[in-house]
Amino acid sequence: QVQLVESGGGLVQAGGSLRLSCAASGRTFRRYVMGWFRQAPGKEREFVAAIWWTGGSTYYPNSVKGRFTISRDSAKNTVYLQMNSLKSDDTAVYYCAAGEVSGIVTDSRKYDYWGHGTQVTVSS
Numbered sequence: 001q002v003q004l005v006e007s008g009g010g011l012v013q014a015g016g017s018l019r020l021s022c023a024a025s026g027r028t029f030r031r032y033v034m035g036w037f038r039q040a041p042g043k044e045r046e047f048v049a050a051i052w053w054t055g056g057s058t059y060y061p062n063s064v065k066g067r068f069t070i071s072r073d074s075a076k077n078t079v080y081l082q083m084n085s086l087k088s089d090d091t092a093v094y095y096c097a098a099g100e101v102s103g104i105v106t107d108s109r110k111y112d113y114w115g116h117g118t119q120v121t122v123s124s
Contacts, residue, residue, distance in 0.1 A: 035047065
């Protein structure tokens with residue numbers, strides 16, 4: 001049974017940093033894309049970052065490019081999201097996702113497995 005467990009969320013001041021972790025278990029993920037999404041109250045779920053487990057290629061939307069970095073530790077089966085220069089607009093619940101995604105990695109419907117999310121709150 002696949003499990004994705006996020007951790008590392010919290011309250012941080014604008015301009016600060018947080019690192020989120022996603023511990024993955026239950027299968028091998030070498031053919032998978034691992035993604036981070038976020039959802040703020042009253043808004044749709046938004047793509048934040050993706051990494052191909054094999055090869056380590058990454059992809060970001062313009063809203064976080066240069067501030068967020070996604071990475072993975074294959075030995076620990078863990079994906080990270082380093083978030084720097086945080087803004088109040090980054091406040092949301094952040095979700096880890098996994099899927100054998102081909103094509104558009106920004107589409108949440110492409111992902112098969114999801115974690116329960118971790119809250120990130122950025123105070124201005």
